[in-house]
Amino acid sequence: MAGTTPNWRSTALVVYRALLWIQLALAGAGARITLHTDGTPDATANPNAFHVGHSKDGWKCRLKASYIKHKADESAAPLVSIVDEIDMGIAGALLAVTDLDVVKNLLSGIGTYSTASGYKQVTVGNIAITYQSIAAIWPLYEASGYFGVFNIYSTFNQSGIEFDVGRTKMGEMPVDFMGHTISTRADADQVGNYWKTIA
Amino acid sequence: MNVQYDRLVAERGKDEADRICDEIEALGGFGGGSSRGFGGIDLTGVLAESNTAIDTKDKARIAELAGVDRKELEKRIEAGRKEMDRGIQSKNNIIPPDMGQDQNRK
Numbered sequence: 001m002a003g004t005t006p007n008w009r010s011t012a013l014v015v016y017r018a019l020l021w022i023q024l025a026l027a028g029a030g031a032r033i034t035l036h037t038d039g040t041p042d043a044t045a046n047p048n049a050f051h052v053g054h055s056k057d058g059w060k061c062r063l064k065a066s067y068i069k070h071k072a073d074e075s076a077a078p079l080v081s082i083v084d085e086i087d088m089g090i091a092g093a094l095l096a097v098t099d100l101d102v103v104k105n106l107l108s109g110i111g112t113y114s115t116a117s118g119y120k121q122v123t124v125g126n127i128a129i130t131y132q133s134i135a136a137i138w139p140l141y142e143a144s145g146y147f148g149v150f151n152i153y154s155t156f157n158q159s160g161i162e163f164d165v166g167r168t169k170m171g172e173m174p175v176d177f178m179g180h181t182i183s184t185r186a187d188a189d190q191v192g193n194y195w196k197t198i199a
Numbered sequence: 200m201n202v203q204y205d206r207l208v209a210e211r212g213k214d215e216a217d218r219i220c221d222e223i224e225a226l227g228g229f230g231g232g233s234s235r236g237f238g239g240i241d242l243t244g245v246l247a248e249s250n251t252a253i254d255t256k257d258k259a260r261i262a263e264l265a266g267v268d269r270k271e272l273e274k275r276i277e278a279g280r281k282e283m284d285r286g287i288q289s290k291n292n293i294i295p296p297d298m299g300q301d302q303n304r305k
Contacts, residue, residue, distance in 0.1 A: 022237075023237040023238045024238045024241075025201050025203075025238040025239045025240055025241035026229055026230070026233045026234075026236065026238065026239075026240050026241065027229075027240075027241050027244050027245070028227035028228050028229045028240065028241070028242070028244065028245035028252075028253070029227060029228025029229075029245065029250075029252040029253055030228070030244070030245070030250040030251065030252025030253060031241070031243070031244025031245050031247070031250055031252075032244055033241060033244075034200070034241055034243040034244060036279070037279055037282040042200075042243065042279075044200055044201065044243075045200045045201050045241040045242070045243045046201065046238055046241065047201050047203075047238075047239070048203075048237055048238050048239070049238065130236075130237070131236060132236055132237040132238060133236065133237075133238055153230075153233075154236075182230035182231075182233065183230075184224075184230040184231040184232075185228060185229070185230040186228060189228075190230075
């Protein structure tokens with residue numbers, strides 16, 4: 001009997017920068033967000049797509065679940081597990097600290113943006129939380145002209161804003177967009193998707 | 200190929216916008232209220248011929264409600280797919296300049 005050839009999958013690497021886009025259109029059943037050929041969101045399908053600018057160290061894409069383990073006294077291992085909580089998010093640190101068009105998207109539930117001649121501002125209070133679809137998109141190392149996408153359907157930044165102001169350290173704003181369920185979608189497709197384009 | 204509630208309200212009034220958005224959201228599996236969000240809803244993937252999650256009758260109704268020409272949409276999708284297969288370089292500087300130089304890649 002023959003052995004099995006190992007597959008090192010050495011091209012399935014993430015080594016290129018990702019761009020974080022917010023205010024994306026939501027894709028429907030069986031679909032994904034529409035990309036232009038250069039990996040940016042298609043402008044017709046996503047007319048409000050907004051690039052948040054530079055990040056300090058790139059983006060951390062997170063998709064985890066916690067489980068409730070049901071046990072019996074007679075067994076050391078659990079009998080069955082069920083999903084307790086799904087944690088899907090994108091986190092990083094934004095550098096565009098003084099761009100209030102970026103900041104206004106980071107203060108859902110607490111910030112209200114306004115502008116007039118001479119100023120832009122965000123006032124702070126307790127208002128309704130608003131959700132939006134976001135995605136980190138990066139070029140694939142394994143195939144030129146193809147892209148990886150980590151898309152969360154309904155999310156807001158749960159970290160608020162917090163930044164240093166000073167001469168020796170550049171200000172940055174840690175952000176963490178936390179995914180929420182759209183319960184009226186199909187069960188298997190309520191929070192987001194992680195996908196890549198292929199031929 | 201984007202439907203957004205606020206824009207529809209401005210164009211057709213609240214009652215009509217509610218009717219259209221509710222029906223598109225339900226037929227397209229977007230989730231209730233999703234066209235009311237910042238980015239609206241993207242019809243491109245839902246109406247594509249290749250999408251088997253939505254049946255033809257529902258696609259036709261969505262296109263009718265949104266005023267989308269499905270034949271034109273398919274042409275755009277196919278044109279985009281061909282460009283992607285050719286590996287078109289980005290004008291937006293999305294694709295790093297060092298891509299394609301690694302000898303170990305297929």
